Amino acid sequence: MSIPQEPSFRESVDMMFNRAVALMDLPPGLEEKIRVCNATYTVRFGVRLRGQIQTFTGYRSVHSEHMEPVKGGIRFSLGVNQDEVEALAALMTYKCALVEAPFGGSKGGLCIDPRQYDEHELEQITRRFAYELIKRDLINPSQNVPAPDMGTGEREMAWIVDQYARMNTTDINAKACVTGKPLNAGGIAGRVEATGRGVQYALREFFRDPEGMEKAALTGTLDGKRVVVQGLGNVGYHAAKFLSEEDGCKIVGIIERDGALVDVKGLNVEAVRQWTINHGGVAGYPDGTFVENGAKVLEEDCDILIPAALEGVINMGNAANIKAPLIIEAANGPVTAGADTILREKGCVIIPDMYANAGGVTVSYFEWVKNLSHIRFGRMQRRQEESRHQLVVDELERLSGDSGIGWQLSPNFKDRYLRGADELELVRSGLDDTMRIAYQSMRQVWHERDDVEDLRTAAYLVSIDKVASSYKAKGL
Ligand code: NAD
Numbered sequence: 001m002s003i004p005q006e007p008s009f010r011e012s013v014d015m016m017f018n019r020a021v022a023l024m025d026l027p028p029g030l031e032e033k034i035r036v037c038n039a040t041y042t043v044r045f046g047v048r049l050r051g052q053i054q055t056f057t058g059y060r061s062v063h064s065e066h067m068e069p070v071k072g073g074i075r076f077s078l079g080v081n082q083d084e085v086e087a088l089a090a091l092m093t094y095k096c097a098l099v100e101a102p103f104g105g106s107k108g109g110l111c112i113d114p115r116q117y118d119e120h121e122l123e124q125i126t127r128r129f130a131y132e133l134i135k136r137d138l139i140n141p142s143q144n145v146p147a148p149d150m151g152t153g154e155r156e157m158a159w160i161v162d163q164y165a166r167m168n169t170t171d172i173n174a175k176a177c178v179t180g181k182p183l184n185a186g187g188i189a190g191r192v193e194a195t196g197r198g199v200q201y202a203l204r205e206f207f208r209d210p211e212g213m214e215k216a217a218l219t220g221t222l223d224g225k226r227v228v229v230q231g232l233g234n235v236g237y238h239a240a241k242f243l244s245e246e247d248g249c250k251i252v253g254i255i256e257r258d259g260a261l262v263d264v265k266g267l268n269v270e271a272v273r274q275w276t277i278n279h280g281g282v283a284g285y286p287d288g289t290f291v292e293n294g295a296k297v298l299e300e301d302c303d304i305l306i307p308a309a310l311e312g313v314i315n316m317g318n319a320a321n322i323k324a325p326l327i328i329e330a331a332n333g334p335v336t337a338g339a340d341t342i343l344r345e346k347g348c349v350i351i352p353d354m355y356a357n358a359g360g361v362t363v364s365y366f367e368w369v370k371n372l373s374h375i376r377f378g379r380m381q382r383r384q385e386e387s388r389h390q391l392v393v394d395e396l397e398r399l400s401g402d403s404g405i406g407w408q409l410s411p412n413f414k415d416r417y418l419r420g421a422d423e424l425e426l427v428r429s430g431l432d433d434t435m436r437i438a439y440q441s442m443r444q445v446w447h448e449r450d451d452v453e454d455l456r457t458a459a460y461l462v463s464i465d466k467v468a469s470s471y472k473a474k475g476l
Contacts, residue, residue, distance in 0.1 A: 007337050009087040009311050015337040017090070020460030023451055026468055034093075034467050037063045037086045043132045047125050049117075056112060058129050060138040063089035063105040066470040069142055071096060071103035071361060073149025073180075074156070079310070080109035087311075088149075091332055092361070095354040097463035097470075099438045101365040106144055108133070114151050126156050130163040134177075139164055141176035141372070147364045148180040150310065153234065154192065158185040176371035179364035188367035188377075190427035191360075196238020197428065198359015199306065199330045200247065201435035202351055206326075209439070211447050212455075216326045216349035218303060223248035226302040228324070230255040230294075231309025232269075232276055235330045235357060239306055240269045249304070253297045256282045260297035263288030299323060307334035314339045322348065329353035344454055352456040354463065355438055362434045366427055377427065382420035389418050438462075 007015060014035060021031050040061040046053040059082055062070050072092040075085075085107050093105025110129055114122060133139045139146060139160065148157055157180045164177040171177075175186035183189065190197070206212055207222055218225075227249045229240045243249040250266035258281030261267055267288050275285045283290055291297055298305065298318060305324035307313050311333035314322060319339035327343070328351040329335060335343065335350060343350060370377060393414060400407040421429070445458040452458050 006312075006316055008083050009333050009336075010083040010090075012312075012333060012337040013087045013090050016340065016456060017094075017460060017464070020457050020464060023449075023457070023461065024464065024468075026464075027472075030468055030471060033471065034064065034464060035090075037061055037089060038065060040082055040086055040089075041133075041136065041138060042082065043129070045128055045132055047121075047128050049121050049124070056110060056125060056129070058108065058110040058132070059085040060108040060133050060144070061085045061089040061106060062138075062144065063107075064093040064467065065104045066093075066467055066474070067096070067102050067104045069103060069140070069145045070106035071101070071145050071147065071179075071364065072105060072107035073147045073360075074108040074110070074152055074160075075149040076110050076112050076114045076151030076156070077310075078111060078113045080111045084311070085109045088332055091354055093467060094460060094463040095358050095361060097466040098354055098441070098459055099358040099362050099434050100466075101358075101361050103145070103361070103365070106146075107149075108138075108146055109149075112151075119155075122156075123159050126159045127163045130160045131167070134164050134167050139177050141171070141173045141368075145176065145364075145368060146178050147360065148234070150233070154180060154182040154185075154187065157181045157187075161185055173372055176368050179367040180360075181367070186367075186371055188363065188370050188427060189422070189424040190431070191363045191367055192234065193238045193242075194363035194427075194431060195235045195330070195357050195360035196240075196308075197242060198362065198431060198435055199235070199239035199308075199328060199356055200242040201359065201432050202356050202439065203243065203304070203328060204247070205436050205439040206328075206351060209443055212349065212443065215347070217347070218325060221248075225249050225304055226252045226264075227304045227306060228253035228255070228297060228300050228302045229306040229308055229330075230298060230313060230334075231307070231331065232256055232273055232282075233309070235360075236306065236308030237269065237273050239308060239330055241273075244269050252302055253300050254282060255294040255297050255309070258283050258294070260291045260294035261285055261288040262291060262297060262300060304328060307331050310334070312336050314343070316342065319343050320346075322346075325349065327351070329356045332357065340454075340456065350454065350456060352459050355435075355442060355455070355459050358438065359431055359435065362431050363427055366430055377423045378421055378425075382422065385420040386418055389420075393418065 043058050046055050088107035096103040160178045165174040181187035229236045253262045299321040301323045305327045308330035314335045316338040319342035332353050441462045442458040
């Protein structure tokens, strides 16, 4: 008997796409047009470092231009290759469609271990990579807008925007060429935390769906739920932090590169994060138990499993051992197509990546709009909103005094009611709204169609339908 082969990341995405389109009635040819990746550009460039020229390989893949600009992060990792970049670009197309961010899908990557270089060297490498992409309009406010991904963050985005501005000195919209920038370089409040925050909002919305909860055999609220998270980077750290500090979840396992920590009483996310920053990993952390084979902790008994590191970690080799009834894919592609089948058959509910980690691109969309409008959100309305609220408070106090009832508005209420929304509050409100609406669109398909058994297929159906409508409207 032949052992079934694990598909590549790109094949996994295609298989999941195929499962969904089999349930649709798309015109001939359109299905293929949506599935294929439009173009992938490979660049090899040299940078003089430590007295010699080192050659790097990078990619920028454009999956679908049914809307422009196209959007997708830039990843710095040794694992970067064409198959991975194309799979991630395809996911971006479906993700943007699902959360109604008006972009096509793209992704970029540089094959590099950023920890091997100091800051100055990384700046040289990033600027050179950006230069190669900018001169081909693969970074451009109206055509292709990157963002951070694994191994990159605000710092790299600041170098990229500066490089673009140097090469396009008269482009008034230069800042919109990339998102995820620091605030002082044209960024937006709440972008760093956005993907983790989106994971939190997605889980909250899932816990408001009684039929979904029943399918996962979960009851109650997020309070007290046992969570295992893999990857304490940007996404995993913020998701675990917010879920433990604001929703009462217990983080019973944290998996990092060098091993994992487990503690049934719950780990202190902030303290573990500080430890990993200072020591380069979780080993030696004074609380909890250290497990050298970190990946084994994915199989730990828990209520919610959050893979937030890299793709393919839940595969045909370990899917049968996963005990969590609910997996939320904070990373892109953490569950392979083979594992997805095994988990579905076990009754495990998976909140799919294209929805679960869409918080990043959602807030990137807000940042891009902010850059194009050249004004911070809330700047015009905030004080006007405050003065109108003040009018209501004054009137209530006058009425209460006049009538002799003597009601008092509590100081806490007054403070909160009188404060006009700043940019961070507006961003969180827009993100929460986006995550709720996108969940409801998947939920409707999931619960109402007998031929749709899982959330991933529902997500693909919703998003492919939107991409297809867009192509049809263009006459393609
Ligand atoms: P990051 O580089 O900030 O963090 C990744 C973390 O995973 C690091 O702490 C790293 O040490 C850890 N890690 C790496 N290999 C590991 C392994 N084998 N086992 C356990 N831990 C490991 O990256 P990120 O931005 O948090 O991205 C994580 C995932 O989320 C990726 O799949 C990315 O595509 C996805 N994502 C990120 C964003 C974003 O806004 N940053 C948005 C959407 C999706």
